[in-house]
Amino acid sequence: MLEINDLHVKLEEEDKTILKGVDLMIGPGEVHAIMGPNGSGKSTLSYVLSGRGGYEVTGGSATLDGVDLLGMEPEDRAAAGLFLAFQYPVEIPGVGNMTFLRTALNAQRKARGHEEMSAAEFLKLVRAKAKDLKIDADMLKRPVNVGFSGGEKKRNEILQMAMLEPKMCILDETDSGLDVDAMKLVSRGVNALRSEGRSFLVITHYQRLLDHIVPDVVHIMAAGRMIKSGGKDLALEVEQNGYADLLGEVA
């Protein structure tokens, strides 16, 4: 599904290399987790995969189902099935959440050669999905993320994911800012989407989330590279001992 080989990325404006040879292979239906110290490049990896500007790929490759992601516009990556739940969802004053969702959904359908979804059909769908995530009608009517609490923003990300049905979902610290109940809600939302053809990359600092969304593989990222991979127990190890030992091992 997602295949990253020796990916090197620097900042466009500065002479600063952030990703220094990332390798990652995620098969269909798999859930991978990335943990790692602050500033190790986890968000940068997710941004580079989804096509945000400001970075320059200086080496390596990233493909989704064999298609080169790095040469595509962000919207085309989305249409190809990539989705990023942002660590910091963006507020867009003046654009209604509903308008935003419908525009996005229909744009992707159009890009894939499907018919646009009718307004009635869309409304029904969004209401049902919002209900699952306990997002009330008022939040849907408000401008995108404006005035949303931290937890509401994260739930809104998962709502978008549920509506757009991507095949490769990247969740960047979706658990931070969530209370215990919201975390369960979000995990349930994610687990409901798990299927043979859909893969997840879950970036988190806390092992707790991985009790709910159980990963097949856990990777540790440090200083722009994956320094260790293992089963879900690796997350427990990090939780108990921190990163010092792991960093020591590589050094």
Added chain:
Amino acid sequence: MALPQIKVDATEARLAALTRPEGGAWVSAARGDALARLGAMGLPGRRDEYWKYTRPDSLTQPDAPQAALFEAGAEAPPFDDIDRLRVVFVDGVFDAGASDDLSMAGVEIERLADAARSDIHWARDLFGVLEVRGQSPVERPLAALNTAFAADGILIRVTGRATRPINLIYLRKSDASDVILHHCIRLEEGADLTVLENGPAAARFNKVMEVDVADGAAFHHVCAQGRDHERRAATHIFARLGRESTFKSFTVTVNGQLTRNECVVELTGDDAVAHVAGSVLGDGDFLHDDTVFITHDAMRCESRQVFKKVLRNGATGVFQGKILVKAGAQKTDGYQISQSLLLDEDAQFFAKPELEIYADDVQCSHGSTSGAIDEKAMFYLRSRGVPLAEAQDLLVLAFLAEAIDEIEDEAIAADILTRLEAWLSRRRG
């Protein structure tokens, strides 16, 4: 002070290309006075402070610059779904055949061209009168020219609540049309009227609307300028507001080589409310100038100016907005915001916000910004699959929304919004 010779010559050259319209005694007298005013002021020139950002040449030269006729194609005209009374002008001349029946309960509607022959006392007290009041402290020569030479226009007197809006529609058949129209609108105590305006009007359009809003009356105005590309227009609204009256004006402008919209509002009765707003989409060879002058001369009045411009590809936006609070106009609440969204580096925006306050217990604020599109928002939208151009348009509409929100009537606001969406999506191709 004597006028510079260059101004005298330019004014004379322009006047030589104009013919004084026929009219009865009172109209002729008012026109004569206006001509004298104009002679004393001279037409605006490039050196004039009030025309610092906008070159008046094409508005003042003797003949209208050529401008190709514009075909709107399959697009329905603005306000088409709104139940309204249509008053149609073709190349600046009232067209009875194309207009609706002009009768409405509580509303008198007359042509300026007809009224000139009879003595309509209320129009006599209005025609050129508010224009004169608006000539100081800043001169507005193009408005004086309008009063002196407008042969047609509409005179509306409202005594009750108008049952539907009056829609002034300006059609254009000739490509050399140089049109001058002058409207007078008088709302008697407690009256209520909405006026809508649209249509390409002319190659060069000079329009004046004088609006006298008596105590407790409410006037709403929504104007759609566009989509003709080569239009040059200088428009003036002169409004006088009585006690507890309301005046709200909104203009949307798309395309047009040069548009100067001046709005001069005088709050003369306590507790009056004046809102002036505009949304502009400019692309390429385009200059749009909003010049607003609001005078607070009574207690507890509220004024609001909300102007938003989206500019690209060399388009220029200008905003000159002034709030003058006279001595004694205590508890004034004045607000002014003027913002532009520059979609590329060729677009420019000039803003000159001014406050002049002679009362001590007032609240006035103004702000002007100009910026690029929010890249974070752009990426967020695109990461959800919204293509670049569409994402940009969503953000453009979001930016304009604050001004469109100033339109009180929901159906009319929806009409403007749908139109902007359609204009944007056409531009996307």
